[in-house]
Amino acid sequence: MxxxxxxxxxxxxxxxxxxxxxxxxxxxxxxxxxxxxxxxxxxxxxxxxxxxxxxxxxxxxxRESSYAEKLEQALAEKSAIARAAAKHVRTGDVVALGPGTTTELLAKELSGRSGIRIVTNSLLVAEAMVSSPDIEVIVVGGILRHSIRAFVGGGTVSQLLGLRADTVFPSGNGLAADFGLSTPAFPVADTDRAMATGAGQVTALVDHTKVGLRSSVLTVPTEEIHHVITDSDSDPAELDALREAGVNVEVA
Incomplete structure (x- = not known):
């Protein structure tokens, strides 16, 4: 054949x-x-x-699921991942948060802090910080992508390329060891890629429903991901492959 x-x-x-x-x-x-x-x-x-x-x-x-659909998926696991991620944020850090349910949960975990700076293109991340006067929040604008409640496009990319974060928590629909972090949408990938450019550390927050999944558009290749935080239901073989690729894997 x-x-x-x-x-x-x-x-x-x-x-x-x-x-x-x-x-x-x-x-x-x-x-x-x-x-x-x-x-x-x-x-x-x-x-x-x-x-x-x-x-x-x-x-x-x-496909790029609606935000409501994503919110219902593995909520307990995402909450645990967000709590674990918050422990890696230190006073004085500049932290970039991409759009997504897990990054929104992380923003809520960080909202009680002081002395950190948040960079985001997500309306929901920004909203989580509304009652946090001790946190400086930089929201980059652009074209609103309704499905993820976030700004994308050339203007967003240009603004993000002018900023450097200590740690970036990008969004993503899938993470495969032999590919990297990925999404179905080119505008989202371009924005997250710009956010990750020049970052001190790129940390992917991925629950088990995303581990091993390879979507159509590469956001951040595996070799540029420093740290992954996931949950105990993730495929052990895929996590081992990430470790072999030099990624630090943390199970929340």
Whole structure:
């Protein structure tokens, strides 16, 4: 079976079953796991599916969910991750927070502090700081992306490139050791990438629903991520792969 035929079968299988594993595809198509992995990577690059640890899911499964949908996902785990992340913020730090439910929870954890500076493009992060007069908050403007309640676009990117944070907590829909932090949307990726540029430390806050997930647009490659905070339900093999790549992994 030639590559094009094999990849069509892979897409048909994903559309029918909702998810596929490399081992199952290898057995069905009577080809090596290496070949299947290469096929999945190619199809992911074409935007026809989304890579996960050990397989793939339909591209639509990794769409940019509404904020309400994200808020309901793994809330207890996100809260624990936010509490753990807050412990890494010190007095005098400049902290950049991307948009997202976990970063909003982190902002609430930090709202009682003093002597820190927050940089964000998120309306919800800014709102969490409204009653915190001892915290300087810099909100970068731009084009409002309603689904994430945050500003994106060229203007936002330009402002962020002129700022340097001690620690950046970027947003992201997925984190895969062999790829990095990713999102389905180019404008969001561009903004988060600008936020991470020149940062003293990039820390990804990802609950287990995001670990191993590879969305379509790279935000921050694995080699530029210093620290990951996740929960105990994350795939151990994926966490080990992150550690092998030099990332410090913390389980909240």
């Amino acid at each position: 030639i590559a094009a035929q094999r990849r069509n079968v892979i897409i048909e299988t994903i559309e029918r079953d909702g998810a596929v594993s490399i081992s199952a595809l290898s057995e069905r198509l009577e080809t090596s796991a290496v070949t299947i992995r290469r096929d999945l990577d190619q199809l992911a690059d074409e935007g026809r599916l989304t890579r996960t640890h050990g397989g793939a899911v339909p591209f639509s499964s990794a």
